[in-house]
Amino acid sequence: MEINLDQTINSGQVFLWKKLGDIWYGVDGQNVFSASQDKISSLKKDELDFFRKSDDLGKIFRNISKDKTIKNAVKKFSGLRLLRQDPFQCYISFIVSSNSSIQNIRSSLYHICEKFGKKTTFQGTKFHLFPEPERLARASNAELSSCGLGYRVPFVKKAAISVAENKIDFDFLKKTDYTTAKETLLEVFGIGNKVADCILLFSLDKLESFPLDRWILRSLQNYYPEKFSFGGKTLTDKKYQALHDKLVEYFGKYAGYSQQFLFKMIRDENQKKWL
The missing domain is CATH 1.10.340.30 (Hypothetical protein; domain 2)
Structure with a gap:
């Protein structure tokens, strides 16, 4: 499965990236990356597998595809990746x-x-x-x-x-x-x-982590109105943890990938700006 750099970099994970022509350049700690669809290079040897090429994506995508919403998101943004x-x-x-x-x-x-x-x-x-x-x-x-x-x-x-x-x-x-x-x-x-x-x-590397911000809460209200609700307008610490546990129980040990697809989909639907 081929990575889509535009989808991946424009997904709220990273901020110190800019596109010059067809090439993305990004700062990552003491390293700098240049990435095009054909080639990825770095100032220092990329030992951390920044683009997580070692992830078994077929297995992960099958694992998280619990319903039509996620299946459609995975299909639409099939080149979206988590970054390390x-x-x-x-x-x-x-x-x-x-x-x-x-x-x-x-x-x-x-x-x-x-x-x-x-x-x-x-x-x-x-x-x-x-x-x-x-x-x-x-x-x-x-x-x-x-x-x-x-x-x-x-x-x-x-x-x-x-x-x-x-x-x-x-x-x-x-x-x-x-x-x-x-x-x-x-x-x-x-x-x-x-x-x-x-x-x-x-x-x-905590792939079961499922960050809950206002966009994810909106996506859950849009796509899962019956399944994931937390009651009231404020997401207290207790409610956050209860909802997080419920989401991980549903999406499984790669729930973080599900979160990223939902985040990308809801922001794109609302035409929000990226980098």
Whole structure:
């Protein structure tokens, strides 16, 4: 099955990507990628399998295809893939993402890279890498504020310090189970259920993670009005966990793939902007 780069990159998983001609360029931690439909190259050897080529997609798609809605989404966006991102960049990116648009998230992250990241040149184009945890942890509130972070400044600062001081160990989070990893992330100031689930799904190999944001809630109301409801207008922590458990029970251990197809489909139906 061939990956569709436009579908995959324009699916709310990554923000530091731009398209020049037919080629996508993206910053991932201390690496830079160039990707076209024919070739994927990187500044450093891609040992993390960023595009998850090793995933058994036939098995995964069969596993998640529980109903017509998902079957149609898989057919329509058959080239959509989950990405395996640099954990620190993903962690900061989704802390920055809370209550914001893709365009604003992207702008803030580019400012963070320009201000605190190392410069590099790849395939004749200049890039700023994502800053190391220690560099971001040393940043002043004023410096962070100049990146357009608003009320998220203390969240980003404390999150970076947690990694720099080894209170958050991404290698451990990758190896441990979903529940332990999520509980660990939720202890970080500024991380709630949805942000934790995004970090777990997009960078820590927790494919049962099913991030619930307003778009996913809208998709569940649209496509599954009888099956997945949470009552009331506010999704409390308790309701979030109950709904998440129900979704994982229904979609199975690759539920995160289902979430990505639903997210892509509902935003495209509403003609929302991507990168």
